[in-house]
Amino acid sequence: MSQFNNQRTDNLKIFTLNFSDINGRLDPLYYYSVNNLEIxxxxxxxxxxxxxxxxxxxxRxxxxxxNEPKLYGGEYPFIQTGDIVRASQSNGKITYSQTLNELGLKTSRLFDKPVVVITIAANIGDTAILDYPACFPDSLIGMTPxxxxxxxxxxxxxFKFIKSYLEDLAPQxxxxxxxxxxxxxxxxVVPPLEIQDKAVELYEKALHxxxxxxxxxxxxxxxxxxYLLTELGITLPEQDNSLEKRMFRVSFQQITGERFDAPIQMSQFSLHSTKYPMKRxxxxFxxxxxTIIDTKICSFIPMEKISDESGSITSVAETIxxxxxxxxxxxQDNDLLWARITPCMQNGKSAVATGLINGVGLGSTEYLIFRALHENNIHYLHAILRLCYLRRSAMLYFGGATGHQRVSPIFFKRMKIPLPPIQKQNEIAEHIQAIRTQAKQLQTQAEQLLANAKAHIEQMILGQ
Incomplete structure (x- = not known):
């Protein structure tokens, strides 16, 4: 025993427990969580x-x-785990997409009074208030005082304050x-009702x-x-999906060496500009x-390091x-990384690489790389390739198995884009970056509002 005590140990991972506190479960992680639940x-x-x-x-x-069809399509809402997760994240009303009929009701259970519904499978500890009569399966539990x-x-x-604790309860x-x-x-924790009401009011105000x-x-x-389409003088073509437009002729010369897909040949994809010349x-670019990499280490940028929301690399610190x-x-630095695989492409995963370790990097094989020529602005091209219209059109050029479809290089090799003078490219790129910076500031402020509210509410629950 003395030899053990002399060894260096992590005091945060060693703790004592009364035998009487063990309730049918000898699980250190569970009791560690209980002992460290500060609230x-x-x-x-x-x-x-x-x-x-x-x-x-x-x-139930x-x-x-x-999925037996004969049980569905009635008047009784049927809530699923995903419905609770979405409502929990927004703190909003529970919505649903399925209903049960009388036959389905017989195999389920109707909750006809307001309850807090909690997820207990896959997603652990998400909660939302169900304020209308509905049914739900055994992956959810209804709670009432x-x-x-x-x-x-x-x-x-x-439950928003103990979600991670609940996740620790789940067996691995x-x-x-x-x-x-x-x-x-x-x-x-059971504080006085007036404290409960104030905490809820504070959270709902901050969340709003x-x-x-x-x-x-x-x-x-x-x-x-x-903004981009207006600056470039681009009017997107209207999609005519009438029967007449879906029947068309294409010359053999047009499809030689290209794809034979009817949707591609019918596609009216165009970025035609009334202001600037069109270039392939x-x-x-x-x-x-x-790219030649002759350094001992460089940055490693996996797909998850690219934000589809901001169109930027979240970190270049990981090395390889x-x-x-x-x-x-x-x-290398100033190259544009563009995800070609579904669903990353549709979500807009793309970014210009900057600040790479030793100026170079390695990343997913699902990236297409673009590099500026003739003093063109790579950020200008990034703005064009992030257009929702362009990404929807790129889906027509998908190839490969379902779930792992990739955009064909043909899409880019035949693409023409407006090419304004470099001064205008710079102006557009800088304006778009300013918009993204402003949006990021708002998002940071929003996150801080909730963090401050949660810290205040935690103090209220502690009684401080």
């Missing part, structure tokens, strides 16, 4: 187990197969899940203000396409250029040794 350990208010103050009823849907000690709104809010398996027995002893700023940020980002993309890492896509 419980430091509060001045009473602490109860969920089972003492909350009635819990698991949803016993029929197999679950047993007495007037707790409000539904406070219960819903409280292919799909995480928890059950009623694991939820029952979960501790809940945060959502407004997020909406402003999204509106700014959505305005980029309109490959005349002004190198498509998939060769090129000599032992064959097969990756190579690029």
């Amino acid at each position: 419980v350990n430091k509060t001045i208010y009473p602490i109860k187990k969920l089972c003492q103050v909350i009635d819990m009823q698991r949803g 849907f016993g029929h197999r197969p679950r 047993k007495n007037n000690e707790l409000t539904l709104q406070y219960i819903n809010l409280y 398996s292919a799909q995480k899940n928890i059950n009623y027995q694991q939820l029952s002893p979960v501790p809940i 203000e945060s959502q407004q700023q997020q909406q402003q940020a999204q509106a700014l980002l959505a305005s980029i396409d309109t 993309l490959t005349q002004s 190198i498509f998939n250029p060769k 040794e090129p000599s032992t890492s064959l097969g990756y896509t190579q690029f």
Whole structure:
């Protein structure tokens, strides 16, 4: 024992526990979480187990197969896990896309009074208030207060503070899940009702203000396409999907060496500008250029390091040794990385690489690389290739298996783009970057609003 005590140990991972506190589960992670749940350990208010103050009823849907058509299409809303996750993230009303009929109701359970619904499978600990009669499956549990000690709104809010704790309750398996027995002893702080109401009011106000700023940020980002098209004098062609337009002739010369797909030949994709000359993309930008990397280390940019929202690389700090890492896509500073695979392409995963370690990098084989020629602005090209209209049109050039479809290089090799003078390219690129910077500031402020509110609410629950 003395030898053990003399060894260097991590005091944060070693703790004592009363035998009487072990409730049928010898799981260090579970008890570590309980001991370190600060909102419980430091509060001045009473602490109860969920089972003492909350009635819990698991949803039900016993029929197999679950997708039997004869059970659906009635008047009873049928809530799914995804519906709760979305409502939890927005703190909004639970929406649904499925309904049960009388036959489906017989295999399920109707919750006809307001309940807090919590997810217990795959997604753990997301909650939302269900305020209309509905059914849901056994991957969800409905919770209501047993007495007037707790409000539904406070219960819903409280679970936002212990979500990571609940995730630790789930056994490590292919799909995480928890059950009623694991939820029952979960501790809940029971402050006075006036404190509960103030905490809920504070959170809802902060969330409303945060959502407004997020909406402003999204509106700014959505305005980029309109700005770019207007500056370049581009009017997008209207899509005519009439039967007459879907029957057409194409000369053999037009399809020689190209694709034989009818949708591609019918496509009216065009970025024709009334202000500037049209040039083939490959005349002004190198498509998939060769990059020589002769350094010992360089940046590694996997797909997840590119933000589809901001169109930027989130970090260039991860490194890789090129000599032992064959097969990756190579690029250098000021190259444009454009994801060609679904769904990354549709989501807009693309970014200009800057600040790479030793000026070079390796990344996913699913990147297409573009490099500016003749003093053109690569950020200008990035703005064009992020156009929603262009990305929708690129889907016509998908090839490969379903779920792993990739845009064909033909799409870019035949593409023509407006090419204004470099001064105008710079002006457009700088204006778009200013819009993105403003949107990012709004998003940061929105996140900070919620963080400040949560910190304040935590102090209220602690009684400080």
